Amino acid sequence: MPLGKFSSHRRARVALAVTGVAAAALAGCATAPDAGLAAGAALSPEAVTSALEEGGDLLVWAWEPTLDEVVEGFEAEYPNVDVELANVGTGNDHYVVLQNAISAGSGVPDVAQVEYYALPQFSISGSLADLTPFGAGDLDGAYSPGTWGAVTDGDAVYGLPMDSGPMALFYNAETFYEAGVEVPATWDEFVEAARKIHAYDAGTHIIADDGNAGFATSMIWQAGGRPFTVDGTTVTVNLADEGSARFAAMWQRLLDEHLVANVPEWSDEWFQRLGDGTIAALVTGAWMPANLESGAAPASGDWRVAPMPQWTEGANETAENGGSALSITEASEKKALAYGFLQYANAGDGVQVRLDHGNFPATTADLTSPEFLAKEPAYFGGQRINEVLSASATGVVEGWQYLPYQVYANSVFPDTVGQAYTGSASLADGLVAWEESMVAYGRNQGFTVRE
Known part of the structure; x- marks a missing residue:
């Protein structure tokens, strides 16, 4: 959702966070990949499958409430994976904490929720991993044009869309x-x-x-x-x-x-x-x-x-107005495992969990689903509102x-x-x-x- 008003104190903190992002970008100091990920094989679709089977711990920073249930489903399907989901704040508070962790080089989450408007600040500094080695580029067309455009820069993909706001x-x-x-x-x-x-x-x-x-x-x-x-x-x-x-x-x-x-x-x-x-x-x-x-x-x-x-x-x-993605931080030492979580949450079963709670999808399959389009919520007098909203997603100016x-x-x-x-x-x-x-x-x- 859009951000609200800011106090002068919060504006000052935002400025500090952005200074860190800008400085990192202009110095060209993207965090170097962990030594264990240097080999090309560690950044591949096959590596994701292996990582999910082997398991491990993941730290996810996000505020979206339905992710609690998404994490439960993910851990049930991949019992060797343990996801710690932490809400470190919403909007700007979240970005200040995230940038501070990145600048300090410690405590950085593997996965972070990032709103579309804020994503360029972290991608330009090299703080977010390019997901194309895992096959993310193949998802072009799986999301509405507005959201896909928000997470891509040229051939690079810096997150998978979680929702949309046409x-x-x-x-x-x-x-x-x-x-x-x-x-x-x-x-x-x-x-x-x-x-x-x-x-x-x-x-x-x-x-x-x-x-x-x-x-x-x-x-x-x-x-x-x-x-x-x-x-x-x-x-x-x-x-x-x-x-x-x-x-x-x-x-x-x-x-x-x-x-x-x-x-x-x-x-x-x-x-x-x-x-x-x-x-x-x-x-x-x-x-x-x-x-x-x-x-x-x-x-x-x-x-x-x-x-x-x-x-x-x-x-x-x-x-578009609002919406966010899940991104993998460049500092993560578990990128393949993290991408497995992104796939589940934003391209797999996790999408339906959020739809069941009233969230609006970014996935084209759901935007065009007869079942989704036919919903008639009583609050809106039984109108098929998703027909209108999905049509809006097709008209987002490029x-x-x-x-x-x-x-x-x-x-x-x-x-x-x-x-x-x-x-x-x-x-x-x-x-x-x-x-x-x-x-x-x-x-x-x-x-x-x-x-």
Whole structure:
């Protein structure tokens, strides 16, 4: 899921973590493979089979709750393997601890959960193992294009996708009906719907947004923006491109007319208002249904899912929002065994475990499964929501890249673009300030940054 707001203390810690990643990348100091893995035979599909039979201990750092049950199933199938699953924190806290362990050269897990936006920071420094010797490249096509693009760099594969977040419009059908609003198919229609809903009830808003970097970048992605390009340690930052400007102009209209509720995501107030219909819609990733069911239970039966509003009527262009992979650290001395766990968790039986708990898959076989598509959750009035969400996965716009210090970039979003949500600046000016911050930071870390 997208990350929430940051305190200044957490921003400082993120900066320290990212400094370590950047320094490692620019020094070219990827951790050397363990001597026991130097032979090519130790990095092969056959080595994975042998490692699973021989067994051993694995340390996995992850916060995804269904992995507890995945680990149980894995250990039952491979009784000689003992997996220690540790939650060292979520989001940025997780990355700070991971980077500290990598920098110290001790206590590094064999497997780590890494969100797609954060993965380049660890892969560019050589902190993550390339999985292609184990046959990971053969899985091209087994995952949705957006998630596969997030874990690959050229021919290298730095993780196996665990879930995905193709975006859609989640909306409260009861509120829309009472306000006399049709489901918007375009962003112009979305703005009109926002006006009608707020006119119907001044205490009701079509959406909440207090300034979230993950949401903003996903919106820019869908709008055709390419603000970040990366070629090794040379990066380009351009938040004045067409897609960025398109998003900023449209969203500024909503902010100027006070049509967006300034309510923090994941707060009690946010869930309460989703439950009573006074926040009438969300534009977010396909992982959202389980969160609505648990956090906004009073609205059961009222919510529906529609395609993400389009910039061009009739198009099917979407973006990813959230999601993560499981990666193997370069420091691991048990890479073959670790890859066996990745195969089980993200390409084998472990996938169904997460689906059974309401997670949204990254695997194309599940995205197109008649059984998966036919599900009719009562919370959504019996609608076959997976048909809409799976269609979104096929429309993810290709070519998006994150910065190799995106965790830091997202952490300073509230201090730059975030000012627009309080009326202190425009979104356009905020994007300029955000770009300036990212450019300065990247250059200070030794990257070649172009504008």
